[in-house]
Amino acid sequence: MTALLEVEAVSKRFGGVVANDTVSLGVGAGEIVGLIGPNGSGKTTLFNSIVGYHPIDGGSIRFRGREISKLRVPQIARLGLLRTFQQTRIYRRMTCLQNMLISVPDAPEGPIAMFARPADAAVERAEELLEFVGLYAKRRLRAGDLSFGQQKLLEFAMALMNEPTMLLLDEPTAGINPTLINGLIERLKRANADLGITLLVIEHNMRVIMNLAQRIYCLAHGELLAEGRPEEIRNDRRVVDAYLGAH
């Protein structure tokens, strides 16, 4: 299986605090991989490092074989590596449909393309994806007026609209009504299976991640603690201790 994302011995510190300490992980094309760990273990920091939010202090990050640790956020995004945010970020004063339309994949843009009307194909795809996440009826509503759960779905749809190769999801089910979580898991699986998008998912909800991921990495105190298939991780003493606090 070709490695799509290779994180090798990445370290990141903020002042005196070591957020990530020589963490290594890999995600193959087409996989769904989970990233778990107690609060403060450095999961979101790792995500931020991967997508270029801040520079890393050591190590290497390669996407499709290409070193990305020195690139800027928009450059990495244009290579096909996107992320969603824990706090869910969307364009609040634009309508859902507009949020989707501005998320079309990057294309060479001269002045003419910059002023062009959205293509019909793009509008159709936007509407399809909105329906995929169940927001079609709300497409003309301002995104800021949606409920939190709906905004999360919109953010997910926008990410799909961008046709990424790989998507980093930061706690996709946090704050979502438990009755809707199954629907979200289904959609994530379909995005992976039908659209071929590789997923790396940070999750706190064990049921979700055990159900969703094919492989799981566990971080604790900024270090990689364990790695393996869901059953292996579930039974790993070290993982249980990390969450419950070993004595």
Added chain:
Amino acid sequence: MSPLARRLAPLLAIGAVALVAPMLLPAFKTQLSFLWIMVCFALTWDIMGGQMGYNSFGNVLFLGVGMYLCAVVQRDAGLGYFPGLFVGLALGAMLAVAVAAVLGSGILGLRGHYFAIGTLGLGIAAGEIASGWDYIGAGSGLVTPQYPGDVDTRKMLFYYSSFALAAATFLTLRHIYGGRFGLAINAIRDDEDKAEAMGLRTTRYKTMAWCVSAVFLGIAGGIVGNMIGFIDPRDVAFAGPTFGVWMVLMAILGGKGTLWGPVVGAVVFHVTQELFWTYLLGWQRVALGLLIVVVVLFFPLGILGWLRERRPELFGHRVDEADGGARP
């Protein structure tokens, strides 16, 4: 009435009124000309501040650049009045765009406060530099050439030029806001980091927005310079405390981030100013400061912004419950 006609009707009505206005109110030709210039000022500010969230306190830079270059061309190019004016306006606009394009990569990397204060500094610095540069008249400024004809025709010429400029600005903005450009700058306003994280070429769009402002302000500069007849570096060309501040106030008053807001704001502001100037005299500028504070504190949405909150359907926002959940 068909939807197309309904959309065009207000524009055509305004256009018709505008065309005959100088005949109906012949004593106010200059004030009416300035009304259209104000509309242009407010609209060009709104691209940056309202639609894109980049509050520029230095758009007056482009006004001054266009004004000076037009005057220099008229003075030195040796063309007749009309060719000189035409070429001057065109070159003034081009230079303004060039300035926006060149400065853009640096200045537009600044955000929030830093962009606002940085552009403030830019506008003032330009005025100070112009005040010392002898080639363009230094502190004494420049005088634009005499119009070869009678006063009345001159006023008509500049009235229709101002109106044409305002109309061109409005129609251009209306067009580009409906395309990818409009979506991009709104996304930058709502969450620039998110836009970057989605791969949007934000620098390109920010610079383009500034260039669009610059081109219309550059032309406005040439027209204003010729209307007033005399270009003072600090009080006319790079007039921060007057034009520069009015640009911001008018757009906010009318409702920033809407297409018609700046137009409404410009009309309300200009008419109010013309009416009260005679009563307030020197206190006018004190009142201006007070007005900014009051509007910003109590009425930050502006007229159309307030309307948009009350009646979002008028602006195209609604929940399509009639469609149910399924696509047709």
Added chain:
Amino acid sequence: MSNLDLLIQAPVLSLQLLIDGILVGAVFALAAYGMALVWGVMNVINIAQGEFVMLGGYVALFVVQAGYHPALGVPAAAAVMFAVGWGLYRVVIYRVVDKDLFISLLATFGLSILLQQFANQVFGADVRTVDSGLGTRFLFGGMVTVAEIKLVAFAAAFLLGGCLVAFLRRSRLGQAIRATAQNARAARILGIDTDRVYAATFALNAAICGAAGALVIMTWIVHPYLGLVYTVRSFMIVVVAGLGNLAAVIAAALGLGAAENFAGFLLGAEYQAAFVFSLLVVILVFRNRRLGRQRKYLK
């Protein structure tokens, strides 16, 4: 011989410019520290900062015109501006403390215009100064001349700054201010009246600017349009020095004073203001570029 050649040929000229620049820089440091205080505690960038300085100058002018000793102008200006600052907080500023930055920026900008034009209308546009009655000193064997008042003002600026820092460190209100700056919510929970803290901070800032203004009118001049350039200077110094570092503020302020003086000499006095405003743009762009390389930007 160009001005640059003059400088190279006569190093004592450089010394003169440097000393004059550093002396004026101390006053810049005062205004900058006040701006940093308000920015750090209330997250408000006070565009009217320079106007507070300007008004302080006029208060000192009136004190002298009323027949009192010029030295009384400093405490008078501080007291009057403290009251003005408190009043402005209660009427305007309290409304923008927790709003988005555009609103607070525009509100203080409007205030700046209001105060500037008010001064223009009421005091007239003429340039004013106050004669301190002090003489000139000759330093370095008579080669460098320094107006005594400038030395006094320099010392006074440091004294005032020192008092302010001591106040913030030792007094209860000062501690409350610092606590609020670090974490307003925690401060409120612990019983600190943050609204009062904000009012006090803003008033203190106005007082500091007022005192600075009194020094300015005695050493140089004051006129209604003085404000903006002082605001820009303060902003530049804070951007370069950062919010928490007093030593850096002083260093940056003295450096700016010296740089301005040299620029005024080399480029001509009419370009000195252009230098200040252009420098602002340059500093902002370069600072931002440098942060950009670390994938950050000025916040």
